[in-house]
Amino acid sequence: MPDPAVIHNTFVIERSYPQALEIVFNAFSDPSKKRRWYAGDNRTAEEFESDFRPQGVERFSYRMGQDTPFPGVLITNEGVHCDIIPNERIVIASTMTLGGRRISASLFTMEFVPAEQGTNLIFTHQGAFFEGSGGPEMREGGWRYLLEQLAKSLAP
Helix, strand or coil: CCCCCEEEEEEEEEEEECCCHHHHHHHHHCHHHHHHHHCCCCEEEEEEEECCCCCCEEEEEEEECCCCCCECCEEEEEEEEEEEECCCEEEEEEEEEECCEEEEEEEEEEEEEEECCEEEEEEEEEEEEECCCCHHHHHHHHHHHHHHHHHHHHCC
């Protein structure tokens, strides 16, 4: 039986940050702050825009570094903010292209929960992965990396 053309997957990543909820939320809502951690150090950003409001568009194009699975390849993420509740929730519907070919469509939700020692973030990714996407394991690894970059950007 051939591999399915589309793989559906959901994963959840939970992280705790020692900063106040408003600071963590602001790292997602302020485009200049998000660019710092989201652009990462293993890729070269070619375009980054974020219109942080309901129905606002987010677009990020970058080339992966030499030590990545896709060195030098242009990757573009395009998304729409479906729902924003300040300091509580962000929901984005997004597509990803690799070298000009669409490889996935996703819905991701960030839930911000106040905690005794700062903020708990619950990140839920629901995706449809197409041929050549690297699959859900690679995407989850990418998001774990990004959320670690977020932690570094929040550190004093």
